[in-house]
Amino acid sequence: MPADVLRKLAREAGTHIYCEAEEPLYANDRRIALHTITGGPRKVVLPKKCRRVTEVFSGRVVAENTDRFEDSLTPPCTVLYEVEQ
Numbered sequence: 051m052p053a054d055v056l057r058k059l060a061r062e063a064g065t066h067i068y069c070e071a072e073e074p075l076y077a078n079d080r081r082i083a084l085h086t087i088t089g090g091p092r093k094v095v096l097p098k099k100c101r102r103v104t105e106v107f108s109g110r111v112v113a114e115n116t117d118r119f120e121d122s123l124t125p126p127c128t129v130l131y132e133v134e135q
Contacts, residue, residue, distance in 0.1 A: 066097045082131040089125030106130040
């Protein structure tokens, strides 16, 4: 099933959408993994406000005291964010 159809169904069901990019994204309450072939800016919306978001592989603090963040990704790459409540 195409990603846009799955996203539409998820939205209609009330599921939280973390990112609009049609790329693999895995999330739980503590971590978010995102993979990109094309790179560029990615906006991520969290289900609730968090204290800090850190990119695990580099140790970079990406955002603090927010419910959303943006990161610029170099193609191709996979990032892993730790979300601290």
